[in-house]
Amino acid sequence: MQVWGKILGAFFGFLLGGPFGLLLGLFLGHKFDKVRSNIYGGGFGGFTSGGNQADRQAAFFHAAFAVMGHVAKAKGRVTAEEIRVASAIMDRMGLQGESRRQAQDAFREGKEEDFPLEDVLVRVRQASAGRSDLLQFFLEVQIQAAFADGTLHPSERQLLHVIARMLGFSERQLEQRLQMQEAAFRFQQGGFHQQYQQQGGFRQAPTRDQLADAYKVLGVSAEATAQELKRAYRKQMNEHHPDKLAAKGLPPEMMELAKQKTQELQAAYDLIRKEKGFK
Known part of the structure; x- marks a missing residue:
């Protein structure tokens, strides 16, 4: 329930106008809370029990980018680099x-100081109940955004732990996803993902580190058997x-990210199979 508008309105109203000002401030604060409730509460982006599929998809899309902006602010003020990273993700989505x-x-x-992160995440989780894959995708989008500049600031990591917990993921699950994303970033930087897409295969042998990253992308150890690798893939x-x-319920605007992720997984899997001689 939104109450801060009423509290602050009543307080400043009383200071400026006594009892009459208190009543006026309380009234205006109530109006403010009602607007915020419509934006971030029951009607935030369509996260309502009666919303249709299109409304829920729009809500998911809006919440993903709003939380992304909040993560970008974790290091302090949002810099040109954070804005560039957000633009790059929008470019990837087309x-x-x-x-x-x-x-x-x-x-x-x-990025706003009063952004109600927990309220938004609670509604994302409620709207995605029973669809853990969708919640995982939401979390991974935030991880990708945080890692897009190649580093993860301690304050970003701390905030990602809050987001993961609110979405129902454990610390261990988040740390595993962070390791996988870090490896995915290096895998992409190494050019193997692009080479695989453009040429339909690999034209050069990977280094030991690149092969290790391919295993991490799939979430398995380098000692994994062919059966374990296939199961993880x-x-x-x-x-x-x-x-x-x-x-x-994944929004169509975000479908391109899912496609790119499957291509990345395919490239990592094929690289390991080729190097290890797995069928």
Whole structure:
């Protein structure tokens, strides 16, 4: 329940106008709280019990970029680098026109000092009840954004732990995702993902570190057997398959990220198979 508007309105109203000012401040504060409730409460981005699929998808999209803006603010003021990172993610999604404007507006909302992070995350979790893959995708988007500049600031890590906990993930699960994303960043920087996409295969042998990152992308150790590798690959592909995520409510604007993730998993899996001689 939003009450801060009424409290602050009544306080400053009394200071400025005595009892009459208190009543006026209380009234204006109530109006303010009602507006905030519509934005961040029951009607935030369509997270309502009666909302249709399109409303819920729009809500998920808005919340993802708003929380992303909040993560960007974790290190202090949002710098040009954080804005560049957000723009790069929008580019990866292929966002243009109205969709891009909505993402930018949501990102700016998340940077506000009074952004109700916990309220938003509670509603994301409630709206995605029974769809853990969708919640995992939401968390991974935040991790990707935090890692997009190649480093993870301690304050970003701390905030990601808060986000993960609010979404129902343990510390161990988050740390595993962080390790996987860090490896994915290096894997992408190494050019193997792009080479695989452009040439349909690998034209050069990977280094030991690149092969190790490929294992981490799939969430398995370098000692994994062929069967363990295949099981991990299938599990990851099942969790990130665009069609399955779409059926669970992933916004169409975010589908490109899911496709890129499956391509990354495929590239890592094929690289390991080729190097180890697995079938």
